Amino acid sequence: MHELSLCQSLIDQVQQLALTHGAQSVGLVTLKIGPLSGVEPALMQHAYPFASAGTLAAESTLVIELAPLQVRCESCGAETEAEPSRLVCAACGGCHTQLVSGDEMLLMSVELITAEGSNHV
Amino acid sequence: MCDTCGCNITPGNREFAYKPVNGTTAVAVLKSLLARNDDQAIHNRQHFDRQRLLTINLMSSPGSGKTALLEATIDALRNEYRIGVIEGDLETENDAKRIRAKGVPAHQITTGSACHLDAHMVHEALHQFPLAELDILFIENVGNLVCPASFDLGQHRNVVLLSVTEGDDKPAKYPVMFRAADLLLLSKSDLLPLLDDFSPARAEANLRNLASTVPVMQLAARKALGLQPWLDWLRSELAWQRARVDRGETVQPRLQADGAQLHEAAR
Ligand SMILES: Nc1nc2c(ncn2[C@@H]2O[C@H](COP(=O)(O)OP(=O)(O)OP(=O)(O)O)[C@@H](O)[C@H]2O)c(=O)[nH]1
Ligand SMILES: [Mg+2]
Ligand SMILES: [Zn+2]
Ligand SMILES: [Zn+2]
Ligand SMILES: [Zn+2]
Ligand SMILES: [Zn+2]
Numbered sequence: 001m002h003e004l005s006l007c008q009s010l011i012d013q014v015q016q017l018a019l020t021h022g023a024q025s026v027g028l029v030t031l032k033i034g035p036l037s038g039v040e041p042a043l044m045q046h047a048y049p050f051a052s053a054g055t056l057a058a059e060s061t062l063v064i065e066l067a068p069l070q071v072r073c074e075s076c077g078a079e080t081e082a083e084p085s086r087l088v089c090a091a092c093g094g095c096h097t098q099l100v101s102g103d104e105m106l107l108m109s110v111e112l113i114t115a116e117g118s119n120h121v
Numbered sequence: 122m123c124d125t126c127g128c129n130i131t132p133g134n135r136e137f138a139y140k141p142v143n144g145t146t147a148v149a150v151l152k153s154l155l156a157r158n159d160d161q162a163i164h165n166r167q168h169f170d171r172q173r174l175l176t177i178n179l180m181s182s183p184g185s186g187k188t189a190l191l192e193a194t195i196d197a198l199r200n201e202y203r204i205g206v207i208e209g210d211l212e213t214e215n216d217a218k219r220i221r222a223k224g225v226p227a228h229q230i231t232t233g234s235a236c237h238l239d240a241h242m243v244h245e246a247l248h249q250f251p252l253a254e255l256d257i258l259f260i261e262n263v264g265n266l267v268c269p270a271s272f273d274l275g276q277h278r279n280v281v282l283l284s285v286t287e288g289d290d291k292p293a294k295y296p297v298m299f300r301a302a303d304l305l306l307l308s309k310s311d312l313l314p315l316l317d318d319f320s321p322a323r324a325e326a327n328l329r330n331l332a333s334t335v336p337v338m339q340l341a342a343r344k345a346l347g348l349q350p351w352l353d354w355l356r357s358e359l360a361w362q363r364a365r366v367d368r369g370e371t372v373q374p375r376l377q378a379d380g381a382q383l384h385e386a387a388r
Contacts, residue, residue, distance in 0.1 A: 002268060006154050013156070017148060027145060031154070038271045038297045039154070071332065085293040087300075087332040097332040105154045111147045 003043035006105075007051035014110050018056040026060040027111035034067035034102035035084050041066065060111075069102035158272055161240035165275025168247055169258065170371050175355075175362040176258045178274055178374075180298065181282035182291075183264030186308040186342055188216045190282065190351075191259055193342040195223045197352055202256040202359070207246050209238040209263045216261060226251055237269040238262050244275075257359060266291070270298040277362055279374045284309040285316055289324035292331060300331045301376050304338070304354060311341035335375065 010029070018026055033039050041064045048062040071082045073089035079100060080090035088095045153159060169176045179187045188208075195204055206227045208216040217229035228246045230238060243260060252258070260276060262269040270279075281302035283291055286309060292299040299305070305328055307321055325337045336354065340347035365372055 009157060010154055013150070013152060017150070021146075021148065028147070036297055036300070038268065084296045085327075086330050087296075088330060095329045095332055096334065099332070107150045107152045107154060109147050109149050111145055113145050 003040060004047040004051065006039065007044060007047040010107060011051045011055055011057055013107055014052075014057045014060070015055050017110050018112055021112050021114075023056065023112035023114050025113045026057040027113050028063050029057065029060050029110050030063045030065065030108040032065045032067050032104050032106045032108050034104045035069050036099070036103040037105040039105045065108065067101050067104050070100040071097035072100050073097050155271065155273075158240045161244055162273035162275040165240055165244050165247065166277070166371055166373070168244075168252065169275060169277070170366050172252045172255065173363055173366050174252065174255050174258055175278075175359045176260065176274075176276045177355075177358075178260045178262055178269075178276035178279050179282065180262045180266075180269050180279060180301075181264060181284070181308075182266050182287060185264070185282040185284040185287065187261045187264070187282055188219055189342040190306070190308065190340075191220060191261065192223060193345055193348060194259075194352070194355070195220070195225050197345075197348055198257075198355070199224075201356075203254055205250060205252075205255040205258045207243065207250070207258065207260045209242070209261060211236070211263060226255075232263060236263055236265045236267070237272055238274055239272045240274050257355065266295040266298045270301040273373070276374065277372050278303040278358060279376075280304045280306060282306045282308045283324060285312050285319045285321075289319050289321070290327060292324065292327035296331050299328055300333060301374060302328075302333065302335055303375050304336055305333075306351065307337065307339045309341055309343070310339040311344045311346055313339075 014026055014029055033041050044064060045062060052058050052060060069082050069084065070079055071087050071089065072079045073092060073094050074096040075094040076089060076092040078089055078091035082088065087097055087099065089097050181187055191206055198204065204225050206220045206225060208220065208227060208229045209232060210216055211232055214229045217227040220227035228250050230242050230246055232238065232242065238260065260274055279301050281299060283305060285307060307324060313319060321339060328337065338347065338350045340351055
C-alpha cells in the first residue's frame with residue numbers, strides 16, 4: 001500500500017526530528033510493522049533509499065521489526081498466535097477475539113548523530 | 122492509530138523533546154506512519170459532529186453497487202432525511218451526476234492516480250459542501266479492496282459491500298478491509314439464484330474468522346430488495362450519533378476505537 005509515499009512521510013518525520021535536535025545525520029530508523037497494517041515491509045525497504053536521498057537521513061538504515069499477529073480470546077482468555085485471515089483463538093477455536101498485536105505501522109525510534117563536541121543551537 | 126489514543130506520549134519521548142543530542146542518541150517516537158492523515162481525520166470528524174450529522178464511508182471493489190445503493194437509499198429516505206454524497210473516483214464526474222439526478226447535493230473528488238481517498242481530500246471537499254443542511258453524509262470511496270481501509274477520513278462508520286458475483290472468499294483474501302467494516306452488505310442478492318458457488322453463509326463465516334461480530338445483510342439495490350434492514354440500521358445509527366453529539370461525545374469506526382482501547386489497556 002503506497003510504500004513510497006509512506007516512506008516519504010516517514011522521512012519528513014525523521015528530518016523534522018533531526019532538525020529539532022540539531023542532529024547532523026541519522027543512523028538507524030526503526031519501524032514496527034504488523035501483518036494486518038496493510039504495509040509490505042519488503043516494499044518499504046525498497047522505497048526507503050529513494051525517499052531518503054538528499055535528506056539528513058540519506059546515510060541512515062531502515063530497520064523493520066515485524067510485529068507478531070496475536071489475539072486475546074474473550075471466551076477463554078488465552079493469548080495466541082493467529083493468521084491474517086483466521087483471527088480465531090488457537091486454544092478453544094472461539095472467534096470472539098481482540099487483536100493484541102499485528103496492525104501496527106509505527107515509527108518506533110530514530111538514532112540521531114551529532115559530532116562530539118560540536119556546538120548546539 | 123496511536124495518535125488518537127495518546128499512547129505515543131510516553132515518559133520516554135517526552136524527556137527527549139527539544140533537547141540537543143551529543144554523539145549518537147536514539148529518540149523514541151512511537152508515531153503512526155499515517156499520523157498526518159489521522160490528525161486531519163480527527164479535525165474532519167469535528168466538522169461532522171458540529172453539524173450533528175452522521176458520516177458513512179462506503180467501501181468495496183469497483184462495481185459492487187455502491188452508487189446504486191446510494192440511489193436506492195436516497196429514493197427511500199427522501200422524505201425523512203437530508204442526504205449528501207461525496208464521491209471518490211480516479212476519473213469522471215459520472216457518479217456525482219447520478220446522485221445529483223436524484224436531487225441531492227454531490228461533490229466529486231477525482232483522485233487522478235490515487236486509488237483511495239484520504240482525510241485531506243475529504244477536508245477540501247467539506248469546505249465546499251452544505252454540511253449544515255444535511256442529516257447523513259455518505260462518502261463513496263474509490264472502488265478498491267486494499268488501501269482505502271487504512272485511511273481514516275473522519276467518518277463515524279464504515280460500510281463494506283461485497284457483491285455476490287465477487288466470490289464468498291473475499292473476507293479471507295482482504296482481511297484488512299473486511300475487518301474495518303461496521304456493517305457488511307452482500308449486494309446484488311437478486312443474482313444469487315444464477316450463481317451456484319456463492320454461499321452467503323460461507324461469506325459470513327469468513328468474516329467471523331476475522332473476529333468480526335458486525336451485522337451482515339443481503340440486498341439488491343437495483344431491485345429495491347432487502348432494503349429495510351439497511352434503512353433501519355441507518356436510522357438507528359443517526360439516532361445514536363445525535364444522542365452522542367448531545368452528550369459531547371463522538372465515535373470512530375469500530376476498528377479504530379477497539380485499537381485505541383487496547384492501547385489504553387496496555388499502558
Ligand atoms: N443485478 C444487479 N445489478 C446491480 C445491483 N446494484 C448494482 N448493479 C449493477 O452493477 C454495476 C455497477 O454498479 P455501481 O452502482 O456503479 O457500482 P459502484 O460500486 O458504484 O462502482 P464504482 O463506483 O465504479 O466502484 C451496474 O451495472 C449496476 O447496474 C443489484 O442490486 N443487482
Ligand atoms: Mg460508484
Ligand atoms: Zn479461546
Ligand atoms: Zn496506541
Ligand atoms: Zn490507494
Ligand atoms: Zn476544517
